[in-house]
Amino acid sequence: MLKIPIEEIVSKIKEKTGLDDSLISKKIEDKIHELSGLVSREGAAHIVANEFGVKLFSPSESGRLQIKNILPGLRNVSFLGRVLNIYPVRSYKTDKKEGKIGTMVLGDETGKIRVVLWDTNHIQLIEDGKIKQGDVLKIKQGYVRESRMVEGIEVHLSGNSTIEINPADVDIKKIPEMQAVISTAERVRIADVSEGFHQIRGAIVNVIDANPFFEVCPQCGKRARDNVCQEHGEVTPKQSLVVSTIIDDGSDNMRVVFFGQQASQILGMSAEEAYKEAQEHANNNYPIEAQKMKMLGKEVVIEGKVARNSFSNELEMVGRKILAPNYPAEAKKLLGEV
Numbered sequence: 001m002l003k004i005p006i007e008e009i010v011s012k013i014k015e016k017t018g019l020d021d022s023l024i025s026k027k028i029e030d031k032i033h034e035l036s037g038l039v040s041r042e043g044a045a046h047i048v049a050n051e052f053g054v055k056l057f058s059p060s061e062s063g064r065l066q067i068k069n070i071l072p073g074l075r076n077v078s079f080l081g082r083v084l085n086i087y088p089v090r091s092y093k094t095d096k097k098e099g100k101i102g103t104m105v106l107g108d109e110t111g112k113i114r115v116v117l118w119d120t121n122h123i124q125l126i127e128d129g130k131i132k133q134g135d136v137l138k139i140k141q142g143y144v145r146e147s148r149m150v151e152g153i154e155v156h157l158s159g160n161s162t163i164e165i166n167p168a169d170v171d172i173k174k175i176p177e178m179q180a181v182i183s184t185a186e187r188v189r190i191a192d193v194s195e196g197f198h199q200i201r202g203a204i205v206n207v208i209d210a211n212p213f214f215e216v217c218p219q220c221g222k223r224a225r226d227n228v229c230q231e232h233g234e235v236t237p238k239q240s241l242v243v244s245t246i247i248d249d250g251s252d253n254m255r256v257v258f259f260g261q262q263a264s265q266i267l268g269m270s271a272e273e274a275y276k277e278a279q280e281h282a283n284n285n286y287p288i289e290a291q292k293m294k295m296l297g298k299e300v301v302i303e304g305k306v307a308r309n310s311f312s313n314e315l316e317m318v319g320r321k322i323l324a325p326n327y328p329a330e331a332k333k334l335l336g337e338v
């Protein structure tokens with residue numbers, strides 16, 4: 001599994017923030033302490049990096065900044081997105097000034113984001129109907145900040161920013177059609193999470209030690225209790241996985257549970273491999289214990305359904321899709337640099 005050396009994380013934090021090593025080290029130690037020692041030094045460093053908006057993974061394989069990688073605090077953000085929604089232009093008036101605000105939601109294959117327009121020329125594009133739902137926009141020189149209006153982050157455009165509508169120099173087909181984009185979830189900070197479908201980005205700061213196995217019907221993949229599937233009657237069940245993690249994005253942390261394929265992905269092994277290991281060690285928890293330190297600190301982008309656990313009364317996510325980072329591509333890149 002990919003691991004970024006801690007020295008590299010520290011130097012990236014340093015580069016972005018200008019803080020000196022001892023202060024960064026202290027922040028990392030504080031984070032370990034804050035999480036009651038449950039997190040590795042690397043894990044804590046990842047979280048501290050997250051808190052400073054330091055990007056540890058490069059934007060994308062193709063050089064295009066994907067929406068999932070747009071992080072709070074970034075300046076000069078350039079990206080492509082399909083227009084999913086255009087809100088009516090609003091007027092505002094404060095003691096100091098008055099003007100108009102335009103708001104749109106753009107999306108790509110990895111997520112959606114609100115884009116806020118302040119410049120009259122940009123707003124004119126909306127008012128004149130030049131920007132339409134379904135168009136692909138190339139945004140340049142936006143800046144990212146936490147939204148004051150809604151959950152999540154926004155890209156704000158100033159007079160220096162540019163908007164190109166259906167730019168000719170990019171392959172617009174690379175941005176999926178409306179329907180495909182709409183089905184991706186909007187990114188939220190964990191502190192702002194509510195019930196529903198969301199995307200979060202954070203580091204794995206704990207993996208719960210528990211038996212990760214449960215039995216499923218080999219035909220339909222649904223749970224088979226005592227060798228009986230509700231639909232297929234008596235079956236010889238096969239093993240499936242459940243892995244429960246705590247994800248921290250700097251704003252807060254929450255439990256994210258993965259089943260089946262997603263559990264395999266997060267654990268880094270198939271149910272069969274894990275089961276074999278467990279058998280060899282006569283310990284069902286063994287695969288979790290063995291993989292735990294590799295999983296801690298790993299940065300992930302997850303989409304899933306958030307609901308309140310009736311037992312703990314806490315919000316929990318069931319991870320349906322693990323979007324990032326792209327380990328094979330990132331690993332190749334790192335190997336290339338070594």
Ligand SMILES: [Zn+2]
Nearest residue numbers: 217220229232
């Ligand atoms: Zn079945």
